Amino acid sequence: MRSPLQQLLAFGDDPAVVFRGQTTSYADLHALAESQCVFLREQGVAEQSMVALRGDFSPRTIALLLALFERRAVVALIPAGSGEVEGLCERVAARALIEVRDEVAVCTARDAPGPLHPLAAGLLKQGHAGFVVFTSGSSGRPKPVLHSLERFLKKYDAVGKPFVTMSFLLLDHIAGMDTLFYISHSGGVLVAPDTRSPDAVCALIQSAKVQVLPVSPSFINLLWLSGDFERYDLSSVEIVTCGSEPMTQRVLDHVAAMFPKAAIKQKYGTSEFGSPASKSRGDDQRWIRLDADRFETKVVEGILHVKSQTTMLGYLDDSDPVVVDGWFNTGDRVEQDGPWLRILGRDSDIINVGGEKVFPREVEAVIEQMDQVAQCSVYGEANPITGNMVCVTIVPRGEIDLKAMKKKVKMHCGTQLNRYKVPVKIVFSKQWLTNARQKKVRPVGQ
Template sequence: MATGFLLARFAAAGDKTAFVEADGSRESYAGLLARIEAAGAALDAAGVRPGAAVQLRGDFGAAATAFLLALWARGAAVIPVAPVSFEKAGEFAQVGQAEWIVDAASGAASGAIAPGPGSSEHPLYDDLRRRGVPGLVIFSSGTTGASKGAVHDATRLLSKFEGPGKDFRTLAFLLFDHIAGVDTLLYCLSNASTIVCPAERTPEAICRLIAAEAVEVLPTAPSFLNLMLLSGAQQAHDLSSLKIVTYGAEMMPQALLERVAAALPQARLVQKYGTSEIGALRSRSEGSASRWIRIGGHEDGRGAEWRVVDGLLEVRTGTAMLGYLNAPSPFTDDGWYRTGDRVEVKGDMVRFLGRDSDVINVGGQKVFPAEVEAEIARLDGVAEVAVSGSAHPILGAVVTARVRMTDPGAAPAAVRTAIRRGLAGRLEPYKIPQKIEVTDQPLVTDRFKQRRG
């Protein structure tokens, strides 16, 4: 059984706390084992067949985790959906051919199990059933189009964690249906670590929880770290327990990285890299204030490799998905995944410049939104910024910026003037935004990604 090694470690951990739930209650590893058994019995009673495609609605905690592992034990292809994506659950169930829907967020001890709209029929599911292995389906956030469902062989993801790791009290900040969130969950479970679940993901709530539960590892995103520093919540709470802060999912501006390093001097800052298609790769930052990282390589245990073709990163790894449910394969004929990320290379390290699809072509000159955002973010009074391109009849496109100021009463005309003056001499003229919109709305999504365009 693919999850057998995890169950053995749970049994050995016994009464150790597995989850600090969002409501403050505790669940031990012994209790988690009992929940997994109960979840299996509930699935049997409902008639969920081995190898079925099952949508699992829930969040980090013992309830959803128990169903995840019970479903994998019977070879199911699990489609997790976190609360921030519940509005798209119907679409995901249709695309994922979900034969069953398990609502682990219902509050019932055995969950709520109901028939889904699908029949578990898809060639990729057939492959999983033929080999007798469970699956995991991760949907992309769909910020630039329809969400794509990436189908993984769950045994490949689980095999990364069979060896021993380190036991850290970890805050489950990332999302239950995000590949990095699943990776964090499995790492913690494989080392019988305590997982601290937040009730909300505001800077105040997260910092309060870190202090109260002596959290050692915070996996998060640059957007949240920026909001945290702006709020000052890190100064109002004792965050001295933090040993490691990992970040990914979007570009980290150098100035923000330096501010975070100064605010959390005791913590090691580590940039992570991964995608829904290839999983979360192991990585090592050159230093806490450096955006250069080493990714993959033989030390990650999965034989991950990378190369750069025409400035774009390509990755080949044993944790790659089998394919999409609803889109053509993004792999080359020899198995390299074309990430679409533009990078620079220094020896065995890379530094990310931005998504190739985000590049703005201004009269033949390429502009990386992240570069412009980083310079604007340095200016006094800027809380958030998002840069994109707007169509132009002569140049093809011009740079557009949306900014939210720390002072909501700031006069838009004065803001535009200050930004253009502040960028003069720091950016080439064609990179300076021609259009600047001042907004009082957040420029990050519920998944802590920038709202560009």
């Protein structure tokens, strides 16, 4: 099997990446990645080591990623908006951190990293490359998910025709990796957005004649609300893929109105096994069928289980195993109709804000640091703009100015949490939020 770096040579001078108005060919991207191999050597980044990488889609970041894979590294993809870079590097025992900003890479060696998790150590010892994506954990701590690159790339052996695709989904998400490898294996063009506002995305679709637009249902709602789609020519779009949140009829209607010539494809995937090729049912596109050759499915008590060769090697922490006999429990509630599945969403407290997962306990822990808070309970409430929103009920300590307190809570959360995790709705209560068994009561708003 050719490495992802060697794979680039198959497409020579064809355009590979469009970024900030510049086009980089496959040959140029290959040359850039080769130069990044030299850069890594000069920076003292050892081959076969754990390296953290932080950056959005751009020629430099892609080249660095491929160079790291060429040097058989395990690359931990640090979430772009994360304020806890050091903590995440620590979690995976990264030997170095590479950050790309404005096409400049800065490499920082990390002193005295802890011991590698046995799964990562095993992969590196065998001389295999891999990558780590972080997924929200129920305890509030992000869980590092380890994938073997070789295993993950298996599903790109027989990819279809090349398209001009926007890399809307972030590189540090499994869906971003999926976008990258589909394009680089099919010889397509990756159009990397600088920002992801509806206006910027529309402008880029028009200028780069984007054919495939992989987005989330929430983004479709926003595009509709912004009205920006009416000011640009979006007729190049042939396929809109939508994932990470349950699909609604309204989203389907909006796609049909904004992209009348495009086919809509619902995607389903998780950080733990990637996103399989899927087909939407003709009569009702909320139903999908996963690629049965590579992904076996079974439904146990309404919950979807998946068995696949691309399933992760495991979590790099002491999380409970969710893979039993090769079957991965997705935790997603589904309806089944023969081979067709309809994803209904998580059967748990998890709040899905525009495709990003929020665990109530993480937010509660931050709010409870405040002296004026005696107790709090975080929950989700449906909101058509972002699917759901984060809400909190607070039992204050003593007499407080409620308006000032609301502001304080938002500011305090803003300094410690990603923006999508900060509660937008804050209500106060004088009642304790625990039931007779001292279990926290969470209002069910969804």
